Amino acid sequence: MDRREGPAGRDEAGAGPVVIGVDIGTTSTKAVAFDAAGRLLAAHSAGYPLEEPHPGHAVQDPQLVLRAVLDAVRAAVAEVGAARVAGLSFSAAMHALVGLSPTGEPLTPLVTWADTRAGRQAERLRASTGGLALHRRTGTPLHPMSPLAKLVWFSEQEPKLCERVGFWVGIKELVLWRLCGALVVDHSVASATGLMDLEALAWDGEALALAGVLADQLPELVPTTHVLPGLTPEGAAATGLPQRTPVVVGASDGPLANLGLGAVRPGVAACSIGTSGALRVVVDRPAVDPLGRVFCYALTPGRWVVGGAVNNGGVVLQWAGDALAPDLGEGAEEELLALAARAPAGSGGLVMLPYLLGERAPHWSSLPRGAYVGLTRAHRREHLVRAAVEGVCLQLALVLHSMRSAGLQVRELRATGGFARSPWWRQLLADALGMEVRFARGHEGSGFGAALLGMEALGLVGSIDVAADLVRTGETARPHPADSAVYASLLPVFGELYDALAPTYASLRRLAPSLPVDLR
Known part of the structure; x- marks a missing residue:
């Protein structure tokens, strides 16, 4: 593979700075190191199970996820050399939720986007008179994937546990707290919780009331390009990086997948089909259709x-x-x-x-x-x-x-995912959508998007x-x-x-x- 073709292949030459994009996915975390020319220098992943202990439940042990993050980052750092690492930048699966004690210890499993236990709560919220308005205001559909619906479920089904919870966070927020000692959430992850007002970029009072949580129980809202100045001593030791290494908070995996596919210009959409699928396009102002x-x-x-x-x-x-x-x-x-x-x-x-x-x-x-x-x-x-x-x-x-x-406007479509291995399925997608579909020459998706976002921030x-x-x-x-x-x-x-x-x-x-x- 031509190593000059950016994210399609690795480059073992050159000695410029690199950013490690860390993509915390549903079943594995991948750490990928890129330089500013888009050359892939290292890629390491570590997996963890998705447990389904009861019908509708889809959870993980947050400690196993944290360990996998550290393992993947440490391996990528070892391959490129700590001296070349200009910073870390993060991506994470959306809609995850974990309750923490006031000292940061997990009190619940990590409840993933695939967890549907809050189905009845979501349907009730959707059917309410203010349901559609809430969707338009927060940008997040009222669906059991949403942390808002999950929080309603916890308040109704586990009230005693809720009394013990000091903070409600997603997995990336827990990782950043352990690595950097800061409890922050970026606007991208927050906008997928159903709890943030898109226009104000602030926690939505009505949504918090429905969820039964206070703003003080949620992380501080920051831009996706926010830079944390360094690692804790424990974070540095666990990753093999100097304490002064900057960490870019990053964004959620869906928007970063658009960035990783180069679908950032008006009218250029990204499509992915893996276990699930998605279609997304970048716009210059928040918008949700009337329906x-x-x-x-x-x-x-x-x-x-x-x-x-x-x-x-x-x-x-x-x-x-x-x-x-x-x-x-x-x-x-x-x-x-x-x-x-x-x-x-x-x-x-x-x-x-x-x-x-x-x-x-x-x-x-x-x-x-x-x-x-x-x-x-x-x-x-x-x-x-x-x-x-x-x-x-x-x-x-x-x-x-x-x-x-x-x-x-969707005038161009770029696609990726496991389905793209099949020429027949690629053709079927183009036929069903009624438009041309372009396929990337290999990329690292949200991990590359996280690295690019980190490069801009740094x-x-x-x-x-x-x-x-x-x-x-x-x-x-x-x-x-x-x-x-x-x-x-x-x-x-x-x-x-x-x-x-x-x-x-x-x-x-x-x-x-x-x-x-x-x-x-």
Whole structure:
């Protein structure tokens, strides 16, 4: 791989300063070291489990996450040399919540974005007279992923525990407190809590009252480019860095993924499909559409990211392999997609709603479940598998439609994620969205975005606008007119099915406790 091509490859020459971007993800933390030319110099990751001890719960041990962060950073520092490290800069998964004692010890597990226990609380908030206004004001949809809904759940279900909590934070705030001794939260992470007023960049009084927390129980709000002057002695020892090493607070992983893909200019959107998926575009002022179908999160002063995330991406293909083609064996992704490719566009009139994990954009509800509609005797498993993958892409097409309906211009699309390994799936996405999709030539996503943000904050680059030039795109998938026309005609039907089945979803949730699925 050409080492001159920025984030696509490593560069072992040169001796300029580097910034280590630390991306605290859902199942692993990755530390990546880049220089100001965008060359990747080191990349190390450390994983941790996502536990599901009860239905709807998706939690982690915050101490294991903290240990993984330190391990990944220490390995990256050892590879590039501490003397070259100009600073650390952080990215973190959004919507996480952990309750801490007044001295900073975790009293709860880390409750992740995937935790849906607050479904009823979120639905109640959405249905309230001020629900939509709260979404517009904070930018965060009223969904069980939201820390606001999680806090309502804790106040109702664990009131004694809440009395002991001194602070409510996300994982990045806990890491920064341990590393630097500062309890701060950036505007980007805060804007994904449902607790911050986007215009005022301050904690929202109504949201705090609903959550049952005081502003003093939350970290201090700071810009994403805020620089903490150094590490504690313990933080320095754990990372192998000098105490004077500056630490850039950084942002949340969604907005930083746009930066990591170079999608920072007006009209350039970023799309990702991994386990889940998302579509986002950078704008110059906070905005949420009147119907509340999209989110709005902060990136840097004067830059906001608007879009929508979907719960069901690659997890749908994994389910299809397990349920419909177990004979192909585990990890047979190529064979499964080859099977799907045998069916025609539109799967012979078969539509799958891929809501295996509920859904976020544009409906923002934990109620929906997956469904096949239009099934006939003529359909075979290739139709069922293809319809599942088409459902993922059509859901992203609904998000794109919602963004445009909100007045957002999307003229260029850059994509990344595990799905991009498949040329067939890349083409299907372009056909379903009805527009060209460009694919990056390898990158480190939110980690690279964090490093770039850190470079701006530390004065190593003039602006994060350099991302548009540093991130090079390779292959472009262009829509096939005939297949794209099929999906354009299917999209309204696909969108209508959610509303048509909403009463059924509610009934099924009431029945769920009496309908076990355990096959043992």
